[in-house]
Each structure stands twice: as structure tokens, then as C-alpha cells.
Amino acid sequence: MNKERNLLEFAGVTGTSRKNYKLHDITFALPAGFIAGIAGENGAGKTTLFDYIMHPDKQYEGSILLDGKEIHDDYVSIRQQIGFVSEKNRFFMHKSARENAKLAACLFEEWDNDLFEKTMKEMNVAVSRPLAKLSRGEYMKFQTAYAMAHHPVLYLLDEVTAGMDPVFRIDYFKQLQTLLEDENTSVLMISHIQEEMDRKMDYIGVMEEGRLVSWKENL
Amino acid sequence: MERKSVTQRERIEKYYDTLLGQETGALSPDIVTYLLLVIAMMLLFIPVQELFVKGSSDRDLLFIVWTFTLFFTMSVSFYMMKYHAVSYGNNKTEAVSDMLLYMPLDRKENRRYLFGVMIRFLKKTTIAGLLMQLGVALIAYHSVSIWNIIYILVMTFVAPLVICGAQIMLRDIQPRR
Numbered sequence: 001m002n003k004e005r006n007l008l009e010f011a012g013v014t015g016t017s018r019k020n021y022k023l024h025d026i027t028f029a030l031p032a033g034f035i036a037g038i039a040g041e042n043g044a045g046k047t048t049l050f051d052y053i054m055h056p057d058k059q060y061e062g063s064i065l066l067d068g069k070e071i072h073d074d075y076v077s078i079r080q081q082i083g084f085v086s087e088k089n090r091f092f093m094h095k096s097a098r099e100n101a102k103l104a105a106c107l108f109e110e111w112d113n114d115l116f117e118k119t120m121k122e123m124n125v126a127v128s129r130p131l132a133k134l135s136r137g138e139y140m141k142f143q144t145a146y147a148m149a150h151h152p153v154l155y156l157l158d159e160v161t162a163g164m165d166p167v168f169r170i171d172y173f174k175q176l177q178t179l180l181e182d183e184n185t186s187v188l189m190i191s192h193i194q195e196e197m198d199r200k201m202d203y204i205g206v207m208e209e210g211r212l213v214s215w216k217e218n219l
Numbered sequence: 220m221e222r223k224s225v226t227q228r229e230r231i232e233k234y235y236d237t238l239l240g241q242e243t244g245a246l247s248p249d250i251v252t253y254l255l256l257v258i259a260m261m262l263l264f265i266p267v268q269e270l271f272v273k274g275s276s277d278r279d280l281l282f283i284v285w286t287f288t289l290f291f292t293m294s295v296s297f298y299m300m301k302y303h304a305v306s307y308g309n310n311k312t313e314a315v316s317d318m319l320l321y322m323p324l325d326r327k328e329n330r331r332y333l334f335g336v337m338i339r340f341l342k343k344t345t346i347a348g349l350l351m352q353l354g355v356a357l358i359a360y361h362s363v364s365i366w367n368i369i370y371i372l373v374m375t376f377v378a379p380l381v382i383c384g385a386q387i388m389l390r391d392i393q394p395r396r
Contacts, residue, residue, distance in 0.1 A: 054321055057393075076227065079323035090317045094307040099241055106234040107322050109225070 007032040007186040008154055012062035013052065015210075023048060023060070028205060028215040032067075032153075033183040035176060037197045038190045040207035046190045047088070048210065050156050054084060066154060080109050083147030085140065086158035093132040097142050100131065101149065108150035116149035123171075137168050144175065155179065157189035161196060169193075173200055227325045231332045234324075235302060238315070248300050255294035256344065262287045263348045266356040267370040287374055288382075291344075295383045298340055302333055303390050316392040326392050333387050341376050348375040 006029040015022030023045055030036050038046045052058045056075040064071040071078050091100045097120060105111040120127050123141040125134065134142060140160050147155060155176075161169045173196075179185050191197055197204055198218070206214040262283055270280050304312040319329065348371045356363045 056326075076323045076325050079321075084321055089321055092305060092313055092318060094305075094311075094313065095241065102241075103234060103237055103318075104322075106237055107230050107324055109323075 005032045006030065006065070007067055007184075008053075008188060009065040010062070010212075011065070013064055014061045015052070016059045016061055022210055023052060024209075024211045026062075026212045028203075028212060030186050030188060030203060032186055033180055034202040035180060035187040035189070035200065036203035036205060037201035038188065038205045038207060039192070039194075039197055043209075044207040045210040046207050047086075047158060049207070050084075050086065050158055050190070053082065053156060054079075080150065081153045083144075083150065083152035083155040084158075085143040085147050085155065085160050088158065089143060091131055091143075094130050096128050096130055097125065097134075097146075098127040101127075101146065104146060104150070110151040112149050112151065116145050119145035119148055123175075137164055140164075141172075144172075148179070153184050153186070155185070155187040155189075157187060159190050159192065162192060169196065227328045228332065231324065231329055235332070235336075238305070239301060242301065242305055248297050248306075252294050252297040255290045255297065259287050259290035259294060260344070260347065260351065262290075263351045263371065263375070264355050266352060266359055267366045268356060268360050268364065284374070288378060291375065292379050292382050295337065295340065295379050296386060299333070299337055299383060299386070302336060314390070316390055319392050324392075330387060330391060334384065337383055337387070338380070341379060345371060345375045 008030040010026045010028050013026040014024055026049065038049065040046050052060060053064060053071060056072050058072070066078055066081060069078065092103075098117075101111075101113060101116050105113060117127060120142065123145060125138045125141050125145070131139060131142065144157075144160070161172060164172070176187055180187065189201075201218050204214070204216055204218050205212050265283060270283065302315065304314050306312050349368065352367050352371050353363050356367050
């Protein structure tokens with residue numbers, strides 16, 4: 001793995017909008033080919049950290065770099081490179097996974113429908129069922145297959161494994177490990193599960209009140 | 220290399236084409252659109268000379284302008300509805316802007332596309348309105364006035380563009396908490 005090359009880099013990021021949920025002086029670097037976990041209590045700013053990456057209109061000082069490029073300078077092309085899996089991500093719930101994928105294929109440059117269908121099959125999720133009829137676990141698997149299908153370099157996973165049974169979690173991390181075999185890919189995930197953080201993460205960050213109070217290697 | 224040549228505009232067009240293609244069963248917004256449109260357009264058969272020259276009362280004029288604006292604006296709104304929301308089940312809807320929130324999409328280009336769709340619709344209705352207005356003026360008064368044209372342009376193009384354009388801006392993609 002290439003620890004010399006930072007895939008995601010926050011440098012002194014502080015929110016400047018007057019609204020709540022601000023980040024304060026966040027600095028960390030996630031090298032390519034590694035998985036990092038962010039922990040913290042509810043309201044610590046973990047999901048807000050993802051919002052700063054995902055929302056083009058977030059106002060902040062400092063810089064957020066993806067593979068050396070400022071993330072909001074060219075949001076459309078940067079967004080092509082991020083796989084986002086979260087309850088906040090929205091899909092047409094009355095449509096099937098396949099119909100949602102067909103829509104995504106119009107907007108993602110590198111969309112690979114064969115990979116999407118193959119991953120869904122491997123994860124035992126029916127592509128023809130409406131998303132509203134999937135369980136939370138199946139919905140997260142769908143989102144993961146959806147994220148994988150556009151070949152991102154960075155995966156942002158927001159409490160994907162919360163409330164999942166241990167078998168699902170083992171399978172899910174196996175899937176993530178295969179993604180990381182491509183050394184250009186990194187995963188940043190939010191988790192409340194301590195055991196998951198200790199055993200699976202290469203880097204662990206802890207947030208409190210919008211600040212990153214700790215960022216350490218766990219290799 | 221071939222993929223890179225696809226522009227944002229083409230991607231957005233393809234997205235909406237695919238979305239509308241998936242919703243072919245939803246006829247009701249189209250029916251409502253054209254029903255309201257027919258009611259509104261019938262008012263354009265009243266030539267502007269009838270309203271201004273022949274001494275109609277302000278109340279009559281106001282009634283016609285108000286009724287037309289109401290029905291016409293509603294018909295444009297219904298026409299654009301399919302680009303803003305998808306209906307399903309028992310009166311449930313899902314906003315397209317919510318689905319696009321995390322997509323690799325240029326929001327300005329998306330707005331331009333939606334304005335383009337609306338302007339194409341308004342152009343057609345304006346041409347139809349002009350033909351109706353000028354035709355009736357010619358038959359009834361054997362002449363046309365510049366006011367026949369201005370009246371139609373304002374009523375079927377400028378006013379709906381402002382009102383329904385504001386709706387596009389209000390329904391723009393934005394994060395919700």
C-alpha cells in the first residue's frame with residue numbers, strides 16, 4: 001500500500017456558515033489503499049464531516065483535497081469518484097434497484113451495470129424489488145453495489161453496519177477488503193461499534209463537538 | 220475517451236428521458252395539463268380590441284386576465300410537475316431534486332435544462348395564442364393591432380415564465396435536514 005499518497009486530505013477545515021453543525025479545524029490525511037473509521041458520540045460531527053465532502057455549497061476555511069484536488073472546485077467530476085453509502089442518500093423507493101441503477105447510469109461516467117447486477121446477485125438482493133420492500137441490511141447492500149458500480153476511489157460509509165447481524169458484518173468487511181485490494185481506493189466509515197473500529201480500521205479518528213480530537217494509525 | 224465527450228447537458232437530458240420513460244403509466248398530470256390549457260386558451264379567442272377599445276369594464280378585463288393567468292399557470296405547473304416529482308401509490312410523491320442531491324450533476328445546468336423545457340412549451344402555446352388572437356381580430360375587426368401581439372406575449376410567455384420560473388428556483392436541489 002502506498003502511504004506516501006494521500007487520497008483524502010482535510011487541512012484546517014473550519015465551517016464558516018452561521019448555521020449549527022460546524023466543523024472546527026479538522027486536519028487529517030487518509031492514504032490510498034486504507035480504511036479509516038470515525039467514532040464519536042451522537043452530535044459529535046461525524047455525519048457533518050461527510051456533509052462537507054458531499055455538499056457543494058458547504059462554506060469552510062481550509063481545504064478538502066481528493067487525490068490532490070480541491071473537492072469543491074469541480075464538484076461534478078470529483079463526485080464521480082466518491083461512493084456514498086448512507087441513510088441520507090436518497091433513491092426512488094417505489095422503483096426497483098434496477099430502475100434506480102438505470103437512472104444512475106445516465107449521470108455517472110464510469111457506470112458499470114454488469115458489475116452492479118453481479119454485486120447485487122452476490123449479496124442476494126433482488127434487483128427487481130422496489131427499494132421500499134428491502135430490509136435495512138438489503139438496502140445498505142443495494143447502496144454498496146450502487147456505489148461500487150461507478151468505480152469510485154473513495155467510499156464514504158455512514159453507519160452502514162449499525163444494527164446488522166455479525167454474519168452480515170463479516171461479509172460486508174470481506175467485500176470492503178476486496179475493494180481495498182485496488183490500492184487506489186480508500187474507505188472512510190463512521191461507526192459506533194468499538195470492536196469493528198479496533199479490528200478492521202487502519203486509521204481511527206475520534207470526534208467531539210465538531211472537532212477531530214484524535215487521529216491515529218491502527219495498523 | 221468516448222465517454223468524456225458526453226456533456227453534462229446530454230447526461231441530464233438522458234436522465235429525465237429515462238425517468239419519464241419509467242413513468243409512462245402516470246397519465247393524470249398530462250390530462251390535467253391539457254384540460255387546463257384548453258380552458259385557458261379559449262379565453263384567447265377574445266380579441267384585445269374587445270377588452271380595451273369597445274369599452275369593457277375594468278372588472279371584465281380583470282376577470283379574463285385573472286382567469287387566464289390562473290388556468291394557464293396551473294397548466295404549465297402541471298406540465299413541469301413530471302420533472303419535479305414522481306407520484307406513486309395513494310397520492311405519495313418523491314421529489315426528483317431529493318434524488319439528485321448527491322448525484323454528479325451541475326445544478327446550474329439542471330436549472331437551464333428545466334427552463335429550456337418550460338420555454339419550449341411556452342413557445343408552442345404563444346404561437347397558438349398568437350394565431351388564435353390574430354385570426355379572431357382579423358375576422359371581427361378586419362385589422363390587427365400591436366396590442367394583440369403584446370397582450371399574447373405578456374399573457375402566454377412573460378407572466379408564466381416569471382411565475383413558473385420562480386417555482387423551478389424554489390424546487391431546486393438543496394440539502395434538507
